[in-house]
Amino acid sequence: MAITSANQLELLQTAEAVAREKMIDPGLVIEAMEESLARAAKSRYGAEMDIRVSIDRKTGRATFTRVRTVVADDELENYQAEMTVEQARQYMANPEVGQTYVEEVPPVEMGRIAAQSAKQVILQKVREAERDRQYEEFKDRAGTIINGLVKREEYGNVIVDVGAGEAILRRNEKIGRESYRPNDRVRCYIKDVRREPRGPQIFLSRTAPEFMAELFKMEVPEIYDGIIEIKAVARDPGSRAKIAVISYDGSIDPVGACVGMRGSRVQAVVNELQGEKIDIIPWNEDQPTFLVNALQPAEVTKVVLDEEAGKIEVVVPEEQLSLAIGRRGQNVRLASQLTNLDIDIMTEEEESARRQKEFEARTKLFMETLDLDEFFAQLLVSEGFTNLEEVAYVELDELLVIDGVDEGTAEELQARARDFLEAQAKAALDAARALGAEDSLIQFEGLTPQMVEALAKDDVKSLEDFATCADWELAGGWTTDGGERVKDDGILEPFGVSLEEAQDLVMTARIMLGWVDPEELEAETAEGEEAGDEESEA
Secondary structure: OOOOOHHHHHHHHHHHHHHHHOOOOHHHHHHHHHHHHHHHHHHOOOOOOOEEEEEOOOOOOOOEEEEEEOOHHHOOOOOOEEEHHHHHHHOOOOOOOOOOOEEEEEOOOOOOHHHHHHHHHHHHHHHHHHHHHHHHHHHHOOOEEEEEEEEEEEOOOEEEEEEOOOOEEHHOOOOOOOOOOOOOOOEEEEEEEEEEOOOEEEEEEEOOHHHHHHHHHHHHHHHOOOOEEEEEEEEEOEEEEEOOOOOEEOOOOOOHHOOOEEEHHHHHHHOOOOOOOOEEEEEOHHHHHHHHHOOOOOOOEEEEEEEEOOEEEEOHHHHHHHHHHOHHHHHHHHHHHHOEEEEEEEHHHHHHHEEEEHHHHHHHOOOOHOOOOOHHHHHHHHHHOOOOOHHOOOHHHHHHHHOOOOHHHHHHHHHHHHHHHHHHHHHHHHHHHOOOOOOHHHHHOOOOOHHHHHHHHHHOHHHHHHHOOHHHHHEEEEEEOOEEEEOOOOHHHHHOOOOOHHHHHHHHHHHEEEEOOOHHHHHHHHHHHHHHHHHOOO
């Protein structure tokens, strides 16, 4: 096939038709044609030649040119596409290295193989352009809801036609036992859009908490307008969910607005989620109050919050225990996800028994370590003293408020407590040294002898060993395994070391060892704070 005047305009018409069908720029199709024609020409003239093709966007005329680059004498490698300065003088007046010489060559006749190759190049370019268009169209739509048509199902995954491409709804992103047939309409949440070698991958979800939030935004105008805000969502897809909302207008009830007249708004969301029961809960900045709301419909007697440990204890009447926990622990699990706290539920009887046990244990501790009788030890516990450190280092006045304690008795109590603590520290230090703990670790500020002993038992025996520890290895933490939160015990967790304190200790050790430059660290911290300020302003 030769590019003659008879089919020059046909090139442009073909490019226009393909671009219109694939919804891409006609210029990209013409560029693909130019590349395919150039490849065909190289097979005719020689693969080492630099043959280029230019198609006039108005007339459709294809111009074939050969390009040669001027190079230094010692750099000449490909004489078909390069020439020396001396050789270039035959074609140019004052040739310089880097200049190019372009000459037109006759069009080529395209055989069957060349034509097939050209077709493949065009198709490939068109596919790439189509993928780029799809990615650009959907990359900013992540986090929104989209409607699509089911095309087919592959190994439990549903392929959805979303208009300008295909998306995938994985089996673990479907609600319960949902099944779809070809041409069924489906509404999904765009969870992620990624560019991959085989094209943009659009991942959909119907189980994501954000899907429910977006559905409420569609059904409740006050949420769309920003009068009501969804603060948190927790879901057990297809079964039950909890959603926390807050109103920024005192005249609007956030729960009532989300429920709607006769439950019309929430029912529309329930129907879309295959009958998933939804508890709408008012948000509260006070975590214990919010948790009481989150555990509805159960009634809560008392809440004890341990902010440092991120744990909360909830006391409920005996008859409310099963309701608070829910079927298979569902109610308390969703409340935990909603509040981002670990919730420990107990009955009033269990809480009373636990407190009695703690009282007895502390009484016994003071009796054995301070050589006190039971009555005096109970007085200390009743006044709120929980450990020897508090007795040893508290202000003397706080001991004098106890009935029957004068200044001499208070000083004697503190002396006994300090003597016992010093003996404990010496024993722990001797044990740590026996385990191989080095002076660099023993003398490190911030670690008590008991901490050093615990570290040595875990094979952390030098400052270098300590500096290689991760903060969670020291303070403990939580990981998610199969959707369930799993506790990781820390070496120093029994001593009340928080994650932030562990980070500071490890970083101090690294600075002392010269592993980290404090000036660079300070600069990085300042940059991070500036970036955070900019984000908050935005």
